[in-house]
Amino acid sequence: MERYRFGEIDVVVRLELPRLSVVxxxxxxxxxxPAxxxxxxxxxxLGVExxxxxxxxxxxxxxxxxxxVTATGGQAHGFSTEDGAARATVIYAPGEFLGYFRDAALATTPEEFDEVLRRWDVHAA
Structure with missing residues (x-):
């Protein structure tokens, strides 16, 4: 099972298909x-816990x-927690977007991370 950690956020891959993926x-x-x-x-x-x-x-x-809740392509979206931890299942379509997490996990400098954002067309809102 693939797992990626970004600060205090863990992404655990559950399913990966060309048209959708689930984490x-x-x-x-x-x-x-941030958005x-x-x-x-x-x-x-999908809220789980x-x-x-x-x-x-x-x-x-x-x-x-x-x-x-759904965020369609191009919509500004972000998330936060307050006092407690939370777990959600997230479905991505298309499934190839999981490559963003793989690439981001390999970035070791701010410049490399900026390149990942450009490659996957991810922008601050």
Whole structure:
């Protein structure tokens, strides 16, 4: 099982197909993932455990177990936790977007990370 760690966020790959991929997103308390955009992939966040606050185009959704929110390609989105950790299952379409996480995990300098962002068309919102 592939696992990537980005600060206090773990990404665990559950399924990878050409047209979609599924990961578990494990987020520690007090984390803020700033709003960003990527035109080439849609995301569906499914709440599994705890509370994840997901913002899509400026609208905040409190993602709790059993709830869902979608960020389609190009929509600004980010997420955060407050007092507790949270876990969500995230579906990406197309599935090849998992390459972003692989490339980002290999980046060892800010310049390399900036190149990953350019390659995958990911921009701050």
């Amino acid at each position: 578990d997103l494990e987020v520690s308390p007090g984390v803020v993932a 960003h955009r990527h035109a080439g992939a849609d995301e569906v966040f 705890g509370v994840l606050r997901v913002t899509v185009d400026g609208r905040e959704v409190v993602l709790e177990p059993g709830s869902a």
